[in-house]
Amino acid sequence: MLKFTLQILAPPNHGCRRFLSVIESAALSQIQDAPVSEYSKKINLSSLPKCKNISQLRKLHCELIVNGLISELSTANKVLHSYTLHRDLESAYALFNEITAKNSYFWSAMIGGLARAGEFLSCCRVFRDYVRSGDRPDDYTLPMVIKNCRNFMDLQMGRLLHGFVYKCGFCSYTFVAATLVDMYAKCKAIGDAGKVFDEMPKRDLVSWTVMIGAYTECGNPERGLELFDRMRERGTVPDKIAMINVVNASAKLGSMHKARIVDEYVKMMGFSLDVILGTALIDMYAKCGSLELAREKFDGMKERNVVSWSTMIAAYGYHGEGQEALDLFGMMLGSGVLPNSITFVSLLHACSHSGLVDEGLEIFSLMQDKYGVRPDVKHFTCVVDLFGRSGKLERALSLIEDMNIEKDVGLWAALIGACRIHGDVELAEKAATSLLELQPQNAGHYILLSNIYAKAGRWKEVAKVRELMNHQRIKKIPGWTWIEVDNKIHKFGVGDHTHAWSREIYEQLKCLSERLELAGYVPDTNFVLHDIDDELKLDILHTHSEKLAIVFGLLATPEGTPIRITKNLRVCGDCHTFIKFVSRVTRRVLVVRDANRFHHFQEGACSCSDYW
């Protein structure tokens, strides 16, 4: 028996040599002498995936080989599945190559295992071999390969698979289509995601859920929430995972009204607040502007993990409550939950957003010395930001020069941001060179550099940057601003005339601008790169989406209530100045959510250190 087994294993599969010693010990064990039929009863294969350790699993595998049971495909399949669950891919491959008469279950187990293990290329290769073998992949295998593409955001491979799915007539299969929708969403191809979803003959809860998530992922949470309503109208009852997607959509939208409705709905449905749903709700309230409600959810949770703590810490951070964030970190340590890399990013960001330079540097060293978290580029970015804002530009630069991690866009952007604040043109040029090398198509970088030149009065260079942009046909992406008034979201674009109150808004804006100028506000025309005269420049400046939204807020909300607006692109310097003056002249409180950072304006002052 032993000899026979060794012969089976003899073909050149590198994983097999490993088994030899184990096989020998298995062969020597008492079980080996028992008759096959009796032995097979002794092995409870359903417990296979639960095998505690890999050596136990290997031993079992060997016993199966020794007793000639491994050629049974369903048995081999279970062993293969277990190997992939234990991430022992070498053994999995060895077994996989051993079995020549593979069925679709067997192929699926290998493909699914590789996808789960994050082996993108291997997974694709095995799938290719599956197709080449002449067998037709079924509706069980396809979701796994498609998910593999999702995990690696490989849109090209994903489209290829979609074509295959189409040719095989699997598009109408709910599992296959749902995975395609999810894959397209993660690759930011919302058009394709929607097309697949629309063409589904039958939609179950998961299909609706992935489509809601798809809209959120691709920057249209409002549509995701609409879809949720449509789903319920059609009689599909959401579960907890669906609700988590809805909560996320609501967080991204930033509407407090929606946030409350969603929260009420979760309560009404009686979903228990587990760590994930609870954390999602904390995040939602924080991003909709209420630290208090976020904290209430946080305090009400029975169990908190590192994500829950990090979420709450980050929330204090982007609301400009750096000290609160640090205090909460202390509580987290006290509760015995260990911080991870993301916790420290949140903490460092909280410090730079609140101007806590020394505290931030302390966290940065504590992170490495006490918690063994290796700083990645994002941690460095926060520290560059910390140095940069406090005017320590040389230290920021030397930190960048000394780090031996690949530098990314965000890092250079932090440095150039600091240069802007402190007017360091030379260093800005250096940062911009790296920035434009990495992202030559991003209009924001050119505008940033141009602003710095303009601030220093270097008009020749301003023109050069403009020329460069024209030459490469780079256009500024228009920004949008949202404002919630009377439980409704109003959206404004640059020079927007589509709003019902447009006439009033522009009239009021004109009056207001005059009042602001009397109060000392000087419009900052520098950012306007178009080759146009000053009057037109001023015209464009006055129609910034932020300004339109703010004026609408002034007109439509009673005095005494804060005006809350949300911006999808960074608020520019001119608008920042504008908002400051508005808060002084009108004595209103303005809360601006700017790419998930909150700025409170009151009496002509901004709560945080984000602008000059």
Place this chain on the structure above:
DNA sequence: CTAGGCAGAT
């Protein structure tokens, strides 16, 4: 045996 769930930088 297959699909959907929480946090971070400019």
